[in-house]
Amino acid sequence: MNHNQLLELLQRHAGEFLSGEELSRRLSISRTAVWKQINKLREDGYEFEAVSRKGYRLLRVPDKLAVSEIQEKLTTVKFGREIKLLDTTETTQVEARMLAESGAQSGTLVIAEEQTGARGRQGRRWFSPARKGVWMSMVLRPSCPLSFAPQLTLLTAVAVCRAIRKVSGVEAGIKWPNDLLVAGRKICGILIESVGEDELIKYCIVGIGIDANLDESDVPDELKEIATSLKIESGLEIDRAVLIGAVMNELEQLYEMYVAEGFAPIGHLWEALSVTLGRRIKVRTPQGEKSGLATALDPTGALTLMDDRGEMYTIFSGEVQLN
Numbered sequence: 001m002n003h004n005q006l007l008e009l010l011q012r013h014a015g016e017f018l019s020g021e022e023l024s025r026r027l028s029i030s031r032t033a034v035w036k037q038i039n040k041l042r043e044d045g046y047e048f049e050a051v052s053r054k055g056y057r058l059l060r061v062p063d064k065l066a067v068s069e070i071q072e073k074l075t076t077v078k079f080g081r082e083i084k085l086l087d088t089t090e091t092t093q094v095e096a097r098m099l100a101e102s103g104a105q106s107g108t109l110v111i112a113e114e115q116t117g118a119r120g121r122q123g124r125r126w127f128s129p130a131r132k133g134v135w136m137s138m139v140l141r142p143s144c145p146l147s148f149a150p151q152l153t154l155l156t157a158v159a160v161c162r163a164i165r166k167v168s169g170v171e172a173g174i175k176w177p178n179d180l181l182v183a184g185r186k187i188c189g190i191l192i193e194s195v196g197e198d199e200l201i202k203y204c205i206v207g208i209g210i211d212a213n214l215d216e217s218d219v220p221d222e223l224k225e226i227a228t229s230l231k232i233e234s235g236l237e238i239d240r241a242v243l244i245g246a247v248m249n250e251l252e253q254l255y256e257m258y259v260a261e262g263f264a265p266i267g268h269l270w271e272a273l274s275v276t277l278g279r280r281i282k283v284r285t286p287q288g289e290k291s292g293l294a295t296a297l298d299p300t301g302a303l304t305l306m307d308d309r310g311e312m313y314t315i316f317s318g319e320v321q322l323n
Contacts, residue, residue, distance in 0.1 A: 006037045007046070010058040019055035045131055062131050063213065065111060065240060073245025078107035079138065079255075080248035086110070088130070090117040093193060093207045096137035100195075100203045106141040107252070111244065132218060133229070134210040134240055134247070140255075141203045146196040149204065150316070151263045151301040153178050153192045156206055158269045159254050160188055163246035164210070168230045168238055173275035176294070176303050176320055180210075181275055184322070185228040187211050208247065212238045267297050276303070276320060285318035294320075 005027055010018065020031040027034070038048060038056060045062030067083045074080050082105065089095055092110040099108055112135045115128035128135045142152065157174045164172045164180065164187070172180045172187055180188035191207040214229035230238045258266050271277060274297075282291045283305065292307035303315040 006034065007041060007058075010048075010056065011061075014058060017049075017051065017054040017057045019053075022055065063237070063240060064131060065113065065244075069241040070111075070244050073242055073249075075249050076107070076252040078105070079252040080107065080109045080244070082108040084108070084110045086112040088112060088114040088116060091115050092135055092137035093191065093205050096139055096205045096207075097193070100139045100205065104139045106139060106203075108139040109136055109248070110138075111136040127220060127223060127227075128209060129214070129218060132214045133212045134208065134244055136208055136244065138206045138208075138251075139203060140206050142201050142255075142259075144201055146194060146199055146201050148263075149192060149194040149201060150177065151258070151266070152204060152206070153190060154270050154297075154301050155254050155258055155263075155266050156190050156192065156208065156251065158266060158273060159250035160190065160208060160210065160247055161273045162269075163243065163250045164188070164230065167243045167246050168234050168236070170230050170233045172273075174270060174273050175322065176274070176276040176297075177301070177317075182228055182233050186226055187228055187230065187233070206251075210243065210247075212240055212243060263299065263301060267299070267301065271297055276322070280323040281305070282321040282323060283315055283318040284321075285315060290315070291323075 006023065009023065009026060020034050023034045024031045042048065046058065047060035049057045049059055065085060067085050070080065070083060084095065084099065086095065089112045092112050092115065096108070096110040099110065114130035115135050140152070154177060157178055157180065161172050161174055161180055164170055170182055170187070172182050175181050178190040179186055188208070188210045193205045193207070195202045211227060211229035213231045216232060219227055254266060276294045277296065279294055280292065281294050282289060290305060290307065290313055292305045294303055295306050296304040298304050298314060305313045305315055307313065
């Protein structure tokens with residue numbers, strides 16, 4: 001028996017108890033089979049109340065994404081108009097890259113309910129439990145030099161930060177170049193991987209991971225001091241379809257601005273949301289470690305750092321630690 005039949009029966013009798021005997025009779029299966037299917041539904045995130053002599057009552061249906069619900073929230077022309085929705089995958093980056101190589105148009109979006117092997121910058125594992133966050137990657141085909149790719153990371157950070165603030169009310173801020181923080185703890189990571197051809201970008205894969213509905217108990221012990229979620233910070237369950245729609249809407253709007261006006265207006269928006277500028281920081285770069293005051297974002301999107309001797313440095317890539 002498909003457990004969907006059992007689920008449909010319980011949903012038709014929402015709020016009522018149905019005994020194992022009744023379920024067994026209606027579905028023409030054994031009571032043991034009923035029990036096994038209930039446990040399978042529990043593994044999928046459904047919650048039941050089980051009472052001796054009364055049976056089972058459905059309490060909660062898990063928050064599962066649907067393409068139609070996401071697209072209802074879009075005001076975009078291209079971004080998110082083609083969606084591949086997966087129950088589980090190793091990483092949406094790989095799925096999106098395969099679509100890009102097969103000719104997928106700009107704005108094609110891959111979303112997974114769960115990722116089993118996602119990685120952030122420098123290969124760090126990204127914790128992506130089922131139905132608790134927004135784990136997605138988008139194909140982007142910008143017409144610009146490969147050297148402009150870092151600007152797209154900052155643009156994406158601005159779009160996601162604005163969407164998070166609008167949807168959840170949580171005052172997220174951007175740590176250069178690609179992390180979103182709330183009160184010093186990470187709530188979102190962004191990873192853009194670019195493929196070039198003749199010094200131009202052939203395509204980018206824009207990876208976004210947002211910790212939306214993790215409870216404190218969901219966060220692994222080793223991450224509790226450095227990671228948080230929108231639900232933990234706001235006390236409210238976040239509608240992930242609304243959040244995804246808001247990110248896509250902001251991202252397309254800012255991308256169109258970038259194409260028309262260049263990086264300058266994006267840079268100003270980034271500065272307004274930054275939690276890096278004006279702070280003492282330590283940066284690990286390929287050339288070594290530097291410390292000092294983060295003073296500005298330069299026209300390329302690089303970070304300007306002034307050390308304790310007053311010398312200025314331009315940081316194009318590196319791992320920032322806020323002091």
